[in-house]
Amino acid sequence: MGSTTPRFGIRYPYQAEVVTPQHFANFASDMNAALTSLATLRDRATNMPAAHVTSEAGTTVPANTTVTLALNTSPFVVVNNAGMWNPAQNDRLTCTVAGIYVVSGSVGGSTTNATTMNAFELSLTFTGANNKVILHKENTENNTHEGHWAVNTLWIMQPGDYVRMGCWWSGSGSITPAIKHLSAVCVALI
């Protein structure tokens, strides 16, 4: 008969019982199950879902047009421990584990083909359970030189939700942002 402990359900005999080999077998088996559970939890705690992909290839962005920045040419996968990055869908990171994520995007590159540039906008577009566009937008004082921009946010993502990085600018001509980074790191499970 006996009873079990409150947290892990480890079986033990009543005090009046005669201890048998089965009691020790139960104890060993239940300890094994508890430690297996802890090992799974440890693996998650020390290896939270994360993805970081970069691509140095430029993407031409015409003026006044929002363009999704795919990491489509020789993407370098810094980390992808939860399958968030899928090369077949190279314009996004897709959540596989529900959580609160720090998401960052950045681009750098030449704007020398811009005749004039009045504003630049880098965005993170979340699609799924919590749709949202996070913008980093700057007026650029007719900047026709090198430019580097970044956008960061903290956002809830559910499995299947994905985030893409987009670029928009106003002016005339075209620009070719490159050195693209897109990353998402789970900082809290939900």
Added chain:
Amino acid sequence: MELTDFLKLPMPGPDDTGATAAYLQRLAREADARMGQYEDELNAATRPYVSVCRALNGDTISGRFEYTVQSEIFANTGSSVVYSNFPTYDDPRWVMEGFSNFPVPGWWSIGAAKITSPQPTGITNNSVFAYILEVRSTDLNPGRETTIYRTTRTYADSQTGSESGEIYGTFYLPPGARNNYVRLFMYHDARNGSNVALDRSIDPGTVGWRLFLGSGDVAQRAGF
């Protein structure tokens, strides 16, 4: 009865004559308790303290929020804050304020980001549009507030247009600084332009902070 070194589990001594049911019961309960502590710590590591809030309707000092436990998160249901006179460099104004009781000292990250782009209508040439994010404590020096952390993000405004951005930083909350204000300021430095009263809609977006619990690799995987 002796205890094991690490888990402090009971162990029959050399003079104990055989294991009994009472011993096995105690062993199971002690093991359950010790492993339960580890389970709690590991769960905490995957659910660090996170709080995200958003300014509420039309109040220039709004979004007052309490520290939220674990992964609780507020829905983004706020709307814009409207200024009839946009704050200037000499008079930065809060757009969000939080008062919190941080439960433990340690490394925290803090950030504020606008969700939607503001719509400036009167910013003049060569002026600056900026945010300040700061954490103040009322505990470290009794009787006066102490600024623990302050960071500023500025944008040069050459012309009428919208700006949208975010501000982030990481700071160390020292022991004893449990009662803290978190404030987000915005201002427009019109000293280089004309100091005009501006009427516009500003959405300060979200302010979130989280605690890095434990070791360096926790901070590392969070990207800081």
